[in-house]
Amino acid sequence: MSAALDLEDVRKVYRAGEGEVVALSHATLQVGEDEIVALLGPSGSGKTTLLSIAGGLLAATAGRVLVGGRDISGATPGELTRFRREQVGFVFQAVNLVPFLTARENLLVVDEIGGRRKGPESRARADRLLEELGLAHRAGNLPGQLSGGERQRVAIGRALMNEPRLVLVDEPTSALDTRTGTQVMELIRTEVKGRGTAAVIVTHDTRMTRWADRTLHIDDGVLSAVPAAGPEGGDAEA
Amino acid sequence: MRVALRELRRRPGRFGVATGVLTLITTLLVFLGGLLDGLFLGSTGAIRAQDADVLVYSAFSRDSFLRSRIGPELRQEVERVPGVEETGGLGLALVAARVPGEEEPADAAVAGYQLAPEGVPPTPPPGEAWADRRLEADGVRVGQTLLMGPAEVPIRVRGWVEDTSYLLQGTLWVAPETWRRVQSLSRPDAAVAPGVFQVLAVRGEGDPADLARAIEAGTGGRTSALTLDEAVFSLPGTAQQNRVFTGIIGATLLVAVLVVGLFFVLLTLERTGLYGVLKAIGASSRQLFAGVVAQAVVVTAVAVALGTALAVLLALAVPPEVPLQLEPARAGITALGMLAAALVGSIVSLRRVVRIDPATAIGSAT
Secondary structure (H helix, E strand, C coil): CCCCEEEEEEEEEEEECCEEEEEEEEEEEEECCCCEEEEECCCCCCHHHHHHHHCCCCCCCEEEEEECCEECCCCCHHHHHHHHHHHEEEECCCCCCCCCCCHHHHHHHHHHHHCCCCHHHHHHHHHHHHHHCCCHHHCCCCHHHCCHHHHHHHHHHHHHCCCCCEEEEECCCCCCCHHHHHHHHHHHHHHHHHHCCEEEEEECCHHHHHHCCEEEEEECCEEEECCCCCCCCCCCCC | CHHHHHHHHHCHHHHHHHHHHHHHHHHHHHHHHHHHHHHHHHHHHHHHCCCCCEEEEECCCCCCCCCCCECHHHHHHHHHCCCEEEEEEEEEEEEEEECCCCCCCEEEEEEEECCCCCCCCCCCCCCEEEEEHHHHHHCCCCCCEEEECCCCEEEEEEEEECCCCECCEEEEEECHHHHHHHHHHHCHHHCCCCCCECEEEEEECCCHHHHHHHHHHHCCCCEEEEEHHHHHHCCCCHHHHHHHHHHHHHHHHHHHHHHHHHHHHHHHHHCHHHHHHHHHCCCCHHHHHHHHHHHHHHHHHHHHHHHHHHHHHHHCCCCCCCCCCCCHHHHHHHHHHHHHHHHHHHHHHHHHHHHCCHHHHCCCCC
């Protein structure tokens, strides 16, 4: 079976005046079908660039990007839009729920965009996800009526709504206190592992890496493995 | 698109300013349209009502009722033109009418006719008239006898007819001899001999424009024959009024386009983050733009409904001497114009929506 994410010698270079800035340098990474990889690195290290390239938000300057065996390196913007709609789930740093939609509607918006499910089927899946996330009683609340942790849980539900091959999580605990952050990470692990889905989690908080199967470090665009003991133990390798 | 419509429902206040401005623009447009229709319909009713294909004026009259004269001999020439089936003499005199019980005289047009216009009964007996309903506002009542012009020629009102006014004056439809008497006694310098009319109303076969050309050719250039549409726009000031009002209405619609365009461009700029997230999770630019268009159309539709209702209410307070006439057809055209303005205005946002980069959703904490 193909890897959920396969980066082969990926480079990303930005032009800056006369010179170039290398955001990602010859990154090679494989993430297994139900593997959770934590990506640790300081600000400006290239971790967001890697996440964006893996999610089809940015095009790599060189190298190959395969998600679920599908090469998206040369995809058109339209193909990338469809790819993101069908193959990837995102949990953003700032949560970024649609402020005028209820928790349930924030999940349903994924199906409305994708058109993969209709009416009752879509509502049933959204309600099931909210139930799993412990938010059934908050389904009709707007994001402004939810706590930070609850909003992050809704965002996790939204990321899982389209049954993605790969979930990309950007700094999920940066706006949360330690206790809530821990709960959110536990939830991400439970939901992702329970579905056999792969996840890449970008974080700068080393305490959160214990929820990952593997931890990688990125600095100046260079990926490297770091020893990290996840809940299931074992060292990580890029 | 459903997301965009939910936003409208959940955050109506956000669209309040645009709805308010567009409502006022609609009210202005309905009023302008009402004035245009009031002036146009009030000026041209006597011509539009003619149940004829062509109106024939004498040459060199510059298509003016007052300057035109068609004698019996010229009329026979017209009747000999192939395609002409029936002719009827028509004459108009603009005079003041003394109304019983009223201090102010009423401005009236006395029209002598042979072929009954649409909605006007056959020629009444001499000294009697079918009166245009517009004269009711001047205190005229059925059964009254009006005294016409300085010679105070008596004309008794037999009943009402609708939408037949001439140059914003209510028309009294009378027998030709009654018109000739009023004309001769009130304007001795422009007296009309028996058998002479100002204009001939002609019924015929085939295309009216062809018939008009045939009449002009058949009378050796002694006539100027106009279709009814041409005759309507030959009335003094009518074409100019139309051009001026159409220009103002067009400029106002342009303002509506700018309002919609500016408002939704600002809204799109404000939503850059949200649209970035929606694009990141798979929304296409087309879907997001469809949402913008849907919002613009709904906001405009609400504004059109409110603005039209407001205009109708305000029209009740307008004095009767102001030629304001609110027509359902004009309201429909205004609504379509506003919706078109909404579509055009929202297109301004298209480029902004397309340029939003979904990558901005990642790594953004704002």
